[in-house]
Amino acid sequence: MNALEITGLCKTYRGKRQKIVKALSSLDLTIAPGEIFGFLGPNGAGKSTTIKILMGLIQPTGGTAKIFGTPVINSASRQRLGYLPENPSFLDFMTAREYLAFVGRAFSMHKSDVKKETDRVLELLALEGAANRAIRHYSKGMIQRLGLAQVLLHDPDIYILDEPMSGLDPIGRALVKDILRDLKSRGKTVFFSTHITSDVEIICDRVGIIVNGNLMAVDHVQSILQSGIEGYVIQLVRDKMVTEEVFVEKERLKSFISDLSASDVEIERIEPKRKDIEKFFLDIVAKGEYVAVE
Amino acid sequence: MATFVNLLSANFRSILRDRIFLAILIVALLFFLLVPSFSLFSMRQVQELAVTLCLSTISLLLLLVSVLQGASSVWRDVEKRYTSSLLGLPVSRATFVVAKFAGIAVTLVCCTMLLGALALPAISISAAQYPSDIPIHWMNIIGAIGMDCLKYILLSAVALFLSTVSTSFFFPFFGSVAIFFAGSASQEVIEYISGDYGKSLTPAAKLVINIVYYLLPNFSAFNLKVAAIYGLPFPFKGALYTFLYFIVYTSILLCLSVWSFTRRELP
Structure with a gap:
């Protein structure tokens, strides 16, 4: 059984002057148990x-x-x-x-269990000191931490997080990433929306990109990173001194290495130069094409 | 059921920690201390005035609590986006609305019991100063306070219903106040037009007045103050019919509130 199954989901609003606004157009998406799914999209995408x-x-x-x-x-x-x-x-x-x-x-x-888990999540989210203070006196970041605490309290099987890093300082963001990694290791399903592409790159198994209510792309993060290799930056050493760095296109790598073997130049390092998720995301938004690789 | 009790308890606590509610309650409590002194302003009807003051104070407090809490209930939760976190829990919208109402109703019952418990000694002390020829009918007083409580629970259901359809505080607040005054006067209006004045009205006007009369909650049916003040025979049969009317009318309002809130799109 899928953790999340969305079939043909549509949503239209009536805007000003009865103008119909399509917020979602026939969204189809399935998320398997244990998967970490990042839902990327610009503001107002759906x-x-x-x-x-x-x-x-x-x-x-x-x-449905x-x-x-x-x-x-x-x-x-x-x-x-x-x-x-x-x-x-x-409830503040x-x-x-x-x-x-x-x-x-x-x-x-x-x-x-409530008492035990409350103590655990308060400690995890560094909220023990403020645990007996009214929520109305909390800062934005503390409220976000409390939001994560209440999500983790009953150890659910699926987590739906809308912008979980929003309002957090760098320490809080690192903490959330650790929590998400821990959930991943424990086989939990996570569906989270974000603007931050680097978070998706680090944490997610798959990513979906939504633009103007249309799901434009669904792909595995690893395959995006793999397919995004444009070439390699190769560091060459001559006479045990670093001499130069050259960029070699993906298709020319084999021939370049075989050419080098005939010379006295050694290869110090080969680094793939790839498009990151941000570039992938920006390309999708710019092209407006649908890509579905399951 | 556990979810309902959990929400009810949260709503009840939210009202108890509301500063406006606490301020109104403290003023009402202080007023009871002054009832024996104020009763002396009446030269011959000290006991009757003491009963009137106590019942009116309870009425005023319950009116303020029912209108303020009912009108702000669902609207405030939507406005403050509590609904997105509360309905993210395994809580149905019907449970949410009914628990909201139950929280207000429990508060009204507790306030009635607290103020009623203070009213009885206040009346006793006042009556002891200048004993009246009319004996104090404690059961009538308790009955009148109980019916008042039902009246304001019904009013809170009206306010809650308006709160489920509104996107601002003003409509449910002023709407429920207007319905309260209209519903308190509707019985007198219908009796007035059944007399000679009614003969001068067109059949269409009479029909409209009758429709409005049956649509509005009849709050005057809950008013048993006269029986309590002057020790008149308590209308048990009438009170029973009023209680049944309260159950039916409140249930209809709750069903409408649930239906309206279920259709509402939340931020």
């Missing part, structure tokens, strides 16, 4: 709309979405799910500890 439909916050105009086989319109679909909204906001009259206890009860966790 990332948050997709996530809100998955969370039942807005209704699709057409199509299922989480572990349960349609998202059923609140039971969220029983095995942890959700972090974009710019989250929590509560303290972090009270809010986490509230979340634990919502997931029918045992009282002793």
Whole structure:
């Protein structure tokens, strides 16, 4: 069973003067259990709309979405799910500890487990010092950390995170990356939206790029990086002194190396020069072409 | 059920930590201390005035709590984007709305019990100063306070319904206040037009007035203050019908609130 299954998902709004705005056009996507999926797209591309439909916050105009086989319109679909909204906001009259206890009860966790897990996630997210302070006195970064804490509390099987790095300082961002790597190692499924391509490159198994409500590309991060090799930068050494660096195109690498073997020049280092995910993303957005490599 | 209780408890705590609510409650509590003194302003009806002041104070507090909490309930959660985090939990929208209502209703019941418990000694002390010829009918007073509580729970259901369809605080607030005044006066209007004045009205006008009368909640049916103040026989049958009316009307409003909120697109 797929962790997430989206079929023909559409969403249209009525804008000003009854103008129809297409926020999502026939989105098809499946995410397998244990996969870390990055959902990339420029502002207004439809990332948050997709996530809100998955969370039942807005209704699709057409199509279906299922989480572990349960349609998202059923609140039971969220029983095995942890959700972090974009710019989250929590019941701010509560303290972090009270809010986490509230979340634990919502997931029918045992009282002793709630206490144990609350202590664990508060420590993990470095919020122990503020655990008994009302959330209304938290900074933006602390609220984001609390959002991650409540997501991790009940150890769900799938995580849907809308811009999880938003509002975090470099220490917080590094922490989130570590958490995502840990989830990956424990076989959890993560679906997260982001603007930051380097995060996708480091963490994700697959990436989907959405532009103007259309899913333009779905591919494995490794194959994007592999196919993106444009050539190699080769460092040459003559008489044990670094002499020069040359760029060799991908197709010419073999012949270049064989030519060198006849000379007295040694190869010190060969580095692939590749398009990164950012370049790939920008190309897709610019071309507006659909690429699907599963 | 556990989810419902969890949400209800969170809503109840949210109201208890609301500074405006606490301020109103403290003012009402302080007022009860002054009831024995204020009752002396009436030369011959000290006991009757004490009962009137206590019942009116309870009414005013419940009115403010029901309108403010009901009108701001769903609207505030949407505005502050609490709904995106709360509905991200395994919570259905129906549970969310009903728990919201239940949180307000529990608050109104607790306030009624607290103020009612203070009203009884305040009336006793006042009545002891200048004993009246009319004996104090404690059951009538308790019955009137109970019916008042039901009235304001119904009003909070009206405010909650308006809050589920609104994108601002003003519509549910002023809407529920307007419905409260109209619903409190509708019985008198219908009785007035059934008399001589009604003969001068066109059948269409009468029909419109009748439709409005049946659509609006009839708040005057919950008013048993006169029986409590003057020790008149308590209308048990009427109170039972009013209670059934309360159950049906509140259930309809809750169904409409759930239906409206389920269709709403959330930020």
